[in-house]
Amino acid sequence: MDYHSPASFAEASALAANATGITRFLAGGTDVLVQLRSELVTPDTLIDIKKINGVHDITRNADGGWTLGVATTGAEMSEHPDLGRDWPGVVEAMDLIGSTQVQGRATLAGNLCNGSPAADSVPAMVAAGVTVTVTGPDGTRDVAVEDIPTGPGKTSLAKGELISAINIPTRGENGGDAYLRFIPRTEMDIAVVGVGVNLRLDGDVITEARVSLGAVAPTVLLVEDCANAIIGRTLDDAALDALTGAASAACNPIDDKRGTIAFRTEVAGVLARRAAKIAYARAKGENA
DSSP, rough: OEEEEOOOOOOOHHHHHOOOOEEEESSSSHHHHHHHHHTSOOOOEEEOOOOTTTOOEEEEESSSSEEEOTTOOOOHHHHTTTTHHHHHHHHHHTTTSHHHHHHTOOOOHHHHHOOOTTTTTTHHHHHHTTTTEEETEEEEEEGGGGEEEEEETTOOTTTTTTTEEEOOOOOOOTTEEEEEOOOOSSOOOHHHHHHHEEEEETTTTEEEEEEEESSSSSSSOOOHHHHHHHHTSSOOOHHHHHHHHHHHOOOOOBBTTTTTTHHHHHHHHHHHHHHHHHHHHHTTOOOO
């Protein structure tokens, strides 16, 4: 195995572009190192990006949005004094991943690029409208989070490309987000269903919404029908019923030992309803 610790993302990209065999990037390592130790994947080239300047920074931009370094850990996100006030759903979703020890290493970029349909942070990021900056041989480009995963364990990143920043949009006024999941155990398990909801209000009326479902299809879904079910309405029982139906209708899950198709389909509707209530309360400035 060839190990590299580049000083820039351009250098990391060049190393990956010229590498042969299996290449992996190391940011937190909670996926890569586990796969390596269990001999599921043995990289020919391991590129450690933790020494690149700024990879642990959490920066509030002039427009009120946020830029997170790709090695920013879940613990660093949870401990930040302001990030969770703007985007509690994104921070809470990341905080659900693993144990306290894992939180000290796990990253949004790693959770995304692992390509798991059940990744907790991804539905929350999709609902929030998060984009990632991708650095590659042809320069940089910004990509919506929902366009990165293409299937279980697969991404749209080309050879030599890697994520170099996480971009969270401006929260703005009268907005709120939430993420909920169902797992068989109390903690430290993989989501059977995960739901992220982000919305904005004008008075009591929802004017913007994004709803994302995880673990119910080969990739995390951004479901427009769910958003359309509640936009232009208050979050009354009729709107919640429409949201529940749209979430269940969007599901295309599998049967496995952790949940049946019917169970996942029903739970997706239930969690969408609950997450929407929490996001709605947060948008109104109420405790949720």
